[in-house]
Structure formats: structure tokens, C-alpha cells
Amino acid sequence: MAGNVTIDPLAWAEAVTKPEIDEVRSLKSGHMLDVRRLIRAFRYERAILLRQKLKSLVKSDETRLVCATCGVPVYLACSTSKRFFFRHRHEDGSCPAVTRAGFTEAEIRAMKYRGTQESEAHKRIKELVLRSLSADPRFTELLSEKTWRSSEGLPGLRRPDVSARLENLRLAFEVQLSTTFLDVVLSRREFYRSERAALVWVLPNFHPNYRRMTDDDILFGNNSNIFVVDEITAAASESASTFILKCWHRKPVIDGDRIVDEWVERLVCWDELKVDVDLQTVVAFDYQVEAAKLLEQIKTEKAARIAAQQVTAERAKAALENELRERVFRFVLDDDDNDEYMGRHKGWLAINGCLQTQNCGLEGKYPDLMKVSRLVHLVASAKTGKPVGFKYKNLAEIGHHLFHQHPDLLLAYGFMLRAFGTKSILDRDDRTDRWAAKVREERPNLLSDPKYRMAEDEERLLAFLSQGASRKPLMANDNRDQDGGRAAA
Numbered sequence: 001m002a003g004n005v006t007i008d009p010l011a012w013a014e015a016v017t018k019p020e021i022d023e024v025r026s027l028k029s030g031h032m033l034d035v036r037r038l039i040r041a042f043r044y045e046r047a048i049l050l051r052q053k054l055k056s057l058v059k060s061d062e063t064r065l066v067c068a069t070c071g072v073p074v075y076l077a078c079s080t081s082k083r084f085f086f087r088h089r090h091e092d093g094s095c096p097a098v099t100r101a102g103f104t105e106a107e108i109r110a111m112k113y114r115g116t117q118e119s120e121a122h123k124r125i126k127e128l129v130l131r132s133l134s135a136d137p138r139f140t141e142l143l144s145e146k147t148w149r150s151s152e153g154l155p156g157l158r159r160p161d162v163s164a165r166l167e168n169l170r171l172a173f174e175v176q177l178s179t180t181f182l183d184v185v186l187s188r189r190e191f192y193r194s195e196r197a198a199l200v201w202v203l204p205n206f207h208p209n210y211r212r213m214t215d216d217d218i219l220f221g222n223n224s225n226i227f228v229v230d231e232i233t234a235a236a237s238e239s240a241s242t243f244i245l246k247c248w249h250r251k252p253v254i255d256g257d258r259i260v261d262e263w264v265e266r267l268v269c270w271d272e273l274k275v276d277v278d279l280q281t282v283v284a285f286d287y288q289v290e291a292a293k294l295l296e297q298i299k300t301e302k303a304a305r306i307a308a309q310q311v312t313a314e315r316a317k318a319a320l321e322n323e324l325r326e327r328v329f330r331f332v333l334d335d336d337d338n339d340e341y342m343g344r345h346k347g348w349l350a351i352n353g354c355l356q357t358q359n360c361g362l363e364g365k366y367p368d369l370m371k372v373s374r375l376v377h378l379v380a381s382a383k384t385g386k387p388v389g390f391k392y393k394n395l396a397e398i399g400h401h402l403f404h405q406h407p408d409l410l411l412a413y414g415f416m417l418r419a420f421g422t423k424s425i426l427d428r429d430d431r432t433d434r435w436a437a438k439v440r441e442e443r444p445n446l447l448s449d450p451k452y453r454m455a456e457d458e459e460r461l462l463a464f465l466s467q468g469a470s471r472k473p474l475m476a477n478d479n480r481d482q483d484g485g486r487a488a489a
């Protein structure tokens with residue numbers, strides 16, 4: 001016999017190296033599914049549950065998947081090395097894929113031998129369960145191997161290893177041995193669910209690093225809790241006069257951005273257990289709820305981390321932009337007449353290079369220092385409410401100047417005055433109302449006449465220098481395009 005291979009419940013499931021059936025067809029979608037890829041999409045614990053689900057569906061004639069070659073319903077099986085493959089429900093030799101090879105003689109001998117060994121163990125555990133339950137006066141109607149007839153007249157009867165009653169709840173205890181097949185596990189679960197009774201599987205022993213296939217069927221079907229009754233627990237039950245079992249359960253813990261499992265082994269009193277008759281689970285620890293909680297926590301923490309990173313990145317970007325903006329302003333406004341021209345031009349080229357990396361530099365081979373100076377002066381004037389760098393007396397005179405010399409800057413000038421709250425200063429300066437009259441007269445042409453449109457690179461530079469004040473303010477439902485509403489006044 002092959003040695004036991006135990007898989008981490010959270011590891012990805014794997015297919016056998018050469019599956020006989022390499023494609024299955026989904027009856028629901030009609031799609032062909034590559035078996036290896038299908039299996040690999042599940043974590044091991046999920047694959048075990050899928051195996052149970054497919055098996056019950058096949059049993060109840062609700063086929064989900066069929067062999068792509070012959071159309072016979074298939075279910076998921078697991079090799080001794082805990083790798084998965086598909087098996088035909090029945091095989092009559094008409095399909096080239098052979099999935100139901102018989103056992104070798106040696107295997108049958110080994111199984112028989114194990115069977116004899118287990119019947120001894122079986123008796124022992126049953127006695128221990130009876131002893132433990134008898135120690136607790138709340139459990140009544142203790143019976144061993146008593147036939148349990150279906151109350152609904154459903155087909156079949158069961159003979160649970162031990163049955164008992166706790167108030168209104170009927171309980172069936174089954175000793176789980178390595179020869180317990182999935183079919184048996186599933187049909188018992190169905191039977192006791194329809195009986196509204198709780199089925200408790202008990203093992204003679206368990207270790208998470210040495211799990212047999214049948215352990216995994218019980219474990220994952222029972223929300224990752226498994227129970228052991230042995231000499232120690234029976235003695236504990238007797239001395240406490242309360243039913244005590246040993247519980248092994250998985251416990252999810254956060255490890256960075258993912259969940260990993262810890263295994264917990266502890267003695268539990270029956271009162272600590274949660275029984276769900278519909279799900280046919282008896283648990284000391286709700287693994288699924290806890291894991292979902294932790295996943296949510298990981299998601300929240302991740303989102304918070306990303307948000308914090310974004311804020312930091314945005315702050316750094318803003319700081320960089322502010323620094324560059326101040327550098328441009330200083331360069332233009334602190335202009336010393338003594339600076340020799342070539343040196344100054346070189347300085348401007350260096351700054352324009354930086355502006356270009358922020359996508360707001362002047363383009364062309366000879367970026368004009370006069371242009372950037374004019375823009376800086378215009379921003380500074382609009383911001384302070386008095387001419388900066390212009391040889392005019394007030395904002396209205398700058399306006400007239402723009403009308404005649406730089407009509408492309410007019411709209412931006414207007415937007416900036418409004419944004420900086422200095423429009424009233426211009427209105428006050430416009431004593432003769434000449435400016436207002438000119439604007440009234442030209443208003444219909446402001447948007448259509450190309451002379452009022454700025455070159456794109458200058459427009460971007462001005463927006464950068466004025467921190468967006470040179471652009472038309474966005475309405476709530478405006479679509480911001482790359483030009484930021486420059487053309488839409």
C-alpha cells in the first residue's frame with residue numbers, strides 16, 4: 001500500500017498525472033472542460049467538497065458532468081496520493097477511458113486484513129462512546145447497534161453504532177474507520193438529515209499531518225472539525241460527569257495578505273458544540289465564518305493600505321509640483337537685470353526640461369523665456385490684484401493690453417480673476433466702463449474666433465502655474481477632457 005499523503009487544505013488541488021478522462025462536459029453550460037485545469041481551480045478542501053457534491057448528484061440522478069467521449073455521468077475520485085481524477089458512474093467497455101480498474105489481489109488481501117483489525121478498534125471505540133455518554137445524565141435512551149427505522153418511511157434503515165437522546169435531539173454516533181467509503185458517509189448524512197437527527201462521527205485518533213481520505217471527507221464536510229473519543233476523553237467524561245470529546249479543528253490565521261491554518265487540539269464539553277441538523281454539522285469552532293471574517297479583514301486592511309499609499313503618492317506629487325512652480329515664479333520674478341543673457345537662457349531651458357517631465361513645459365526647439373515670463377506675470381497680477389511685471393497701472397489696463405497684444409490670454413485672465421477673487425478690483429479700476437463695453441462687444445466671438453485660443457503647451461503651462469485657475473471651472477456633470485474645458489467657456 002502506498003504511504004499516506006496528506007495535503008494542506010488550502011493548497012491547490014491537483015489532477016493525477018495522466019487522467020483517463022481528460023475532458024468532461026458540463027450539462028449546464030454545454031462546455032467542454034479540461035480536467036486538469038478544472039481540478040486545479042479548486043483548493044484541496046473545496047475539491048473534497050466538490051467530490052462529495054458530484055457524488056450525491058450522481059446518486060440522485062442529477063448529473064452535472066459527463067465524460068466528453070461517451071456521455072456517461074462522471075464523479076470526482078481521489079487517488080491514494082490525494083490527486084483527483086474523474087470516474088465513470090458505470091463502465092461497460094464502450095468508452096476507451098477505463099476508470100474502474102478492479103483491485104489487485106494484494107490490495108484485496110490488505111483491505112481484508114485491515115477490516116479484521118478495524119472491527120476490534122470499532123468495538124473498543126463504541127464502548128468508549130457508550131461509557132462517555134453514560135457518564136452524563138442528560139443523555140438518555142443510550143443504545144448500541146439498535147436499528148433506526150426511518151420515521152418518514154423513507155427507504156432504508158440504519159444501525160448507528162451508538163444512538164442517544166438529549167432532550168428533543170436524537171443523536172447517532174458512528175465510528176469512522178479507514179474503510180468507511182464516501183458513499184456511506186453521504187448516505188448516512190442524508191438519512192439523519194431527513195430524520196432531523198444529528199450524526200456525530202467519532203475517530204479512534206487523528207493527526208492533521210496524517211489524514212486518510214475518509215478523514216478528509218468527514219473533516220471538510222463538517223466545517224473542518226473532527227472528534228476523537230479515546231481512553232483519555234472517556235476518563236475525562238466520567239470524572240466530570242459530562243460528555244467530553246477531543247476536538248481537532250482548523251483555525252484560520254492571517255499571514256500577510258492571506259490566510260493560513262493552524263490546527264487546534266482540545267477537549268470540549270458537549271455544551272460547547274454547535275449542532276446544525278440541516279447542514280449535518282457538529283462543530284466546536286466555526287471555521288468558515290472565522291475564515292470569511294479574516295478575509296474581509298485582509299480586504300479592508302489592504303484597501304486602507306492602498307488608500308494610504310495613494311495619499312502619500314499624491315502628497316509627494318503635489319510637493320514636487322509646488323516646488324517646481326515656486327522655482328518658475330522665483331526664476332521669473334527675481335530676475336536680476338545684471339544676469340547675463342546666455343546664463344539666464346540656460347537656466348530657463350533647465351527649468352523647462354523639468355516642466356516637460358510634468359507635461360506642462362513649452363514645446364519646440366527654442367522655448368521662449370518671454371512667454372513664460374508673461375504667463376507668470378499674468379498669474380501674479382491676477383492673484384495679487386495689482387500689476388506684477390506689467391508696466392501698467394491696474395488690472396483694467398492689463399486687460400486692454402491683452403485685447404490688443406495677446407487676445408489668446410483673455411479668457412484665461414478672466415477665469416483667473418474670478419478664481420482669485422480679484423475681478424471686483426478690475427471692475428473698480430474700469431472707471432470709464434470701456435473694458436466692460438469691449439468685453440460685451442466681443443463676447444460672441446470669444447469662443448469662435450481662433451485668435452482667442454491659446455497654444456496647447458502654453459495653455460497647459462498656464463494651468464500649471466495658476467493651479468488650474470486659468471481654466472473654466474468644471475460644472476458638476478462636466479466631462480473633463482484633456483484640455484480641461486479650455487475651449488468651453
Ligand SMILES: [Zn+2]
Pocket residue numbers: 067068069070071072088095096097
Ligand atoms: Zn467515457
